[in-house]
Every structure is written in C-alpha cells, then in structure tokens.
Amino acid sequence: AAGGSTGSARGVLTAAPGKPAPRRKACNCKNSKCLKLYCDCFASSIYCNGCNCKDCHNNPEHEAERQDARQSTLEKNPNAFQAKIKKGGQGGSEHSSGCHCKKSKCLKKYCECFEALVFCGEKCKCLDCENYAGSIALQERKAKCRDGRKAVSVTPPKQQPVATVELSATTTPGNVPLPIHRANYRTSTGVSA
Secondary structure: OOOOOOOOOOOOOOOOOOOOOOOOOOOOOOOOOOOOOOOHHHHOOOOOOOOOOOOOOOOHHHHHHHHHHHHHHHHHOOOOOOOOEEEOHHHOEEEOOOOOOOOOOOOOOOOHHHHOOEOOOOOOOOEOOOOOOOOHHHHHHHHHHHHOOOOOOOEOOOOOOOOOOOOOOOEOOOOOEOOHHHHHOEEOOEEOO
C-alpha cells in the first residue's frame, strides 16, 4: 500500500480549528516501511499522510507494529522522539545535541543546524564550521540562496557576551572576535585552541 493514512487519529499532526495545518516534508521511504528515525513522519511521532512512501506501516492500520518499532527505538535512544531544535532564551534557538558535519562546513542542508536555520553551538562537533555569526561564507551562502529559490536566515543561539579581543588567533581578518563556542571546535588539522 502506498503512502500514509487519512483522517485524524492519535499521533497525527492536526491543526486547531480555523487554522491551517502545519507544513512538513513528505517522506519518500522505500524499504523502511516508515518505521525508522530517518522517516521524518515517524521521527515526528505523526502518521504518514500524503507522502510518497512505499509499503508504509506508519499508519493506524499497522499501529501494533508501529508501537513495537517506537518502543525498540526508545530503548536504544530515550531522546529519539524529542525535538532536536530547542528554543532558547532571548529569542535564540539551538540544536539539542549538535551537528557532526565533516565536509560541508555546515553550509548545506546536510547540516541539521543549517537546515533548522540556527547557528552551530557548543554541542556541535563539526569540522571547519562556517555556520556562526559574522561568517563571510555564511553571508555568501545566504546571498546565493536569496538570489535562487528562497532566502535563508539563521537564528543566533543564546550565547554569552563576547568580550572585546585584540587581534589574535581567535579573531577573523576583519578583527571580529569569533563566538565563544568556536574555540573548542575541531579543525581538519586538530583541535583549535
């Protein structure tokens, strides 16, 4: 049976009366039966509905199998179904566990932080990160996206105030201090100081 279910049932994301339904990406699962965390619907704890998936079991007709898969996932990772992007104080947001990018410099949608429109934070373990406030590469990427399909804006995470720093290894060529969390980032040559 192809993709998802219809109707309103437990676990289905529905809108409040008089409000439009929240947008989400339709999944395209082919072999997982939509019972693995890489299915966006399953990971969001909602049934597939209007998706492009094949042999979908993330629907009310397969509720027992769905609950078994959910329980098995929770045994391995108790935080599996919690939101990855947490709203922080002062209007900022941050990734709850951080990204682990190695080659994208956190400027592509492979990066969970970039895709969620937040800067990389202290919990990230990325290499050669360019997804931070004041990054010229990030500004160029945003301009490229703006010229293309849509604009990308990044919400800054809650950070400690950055003290004024004289030109050193922790400043950029324009004498802009790097964010505090950048000091612990790994680079392709090792850990930066």
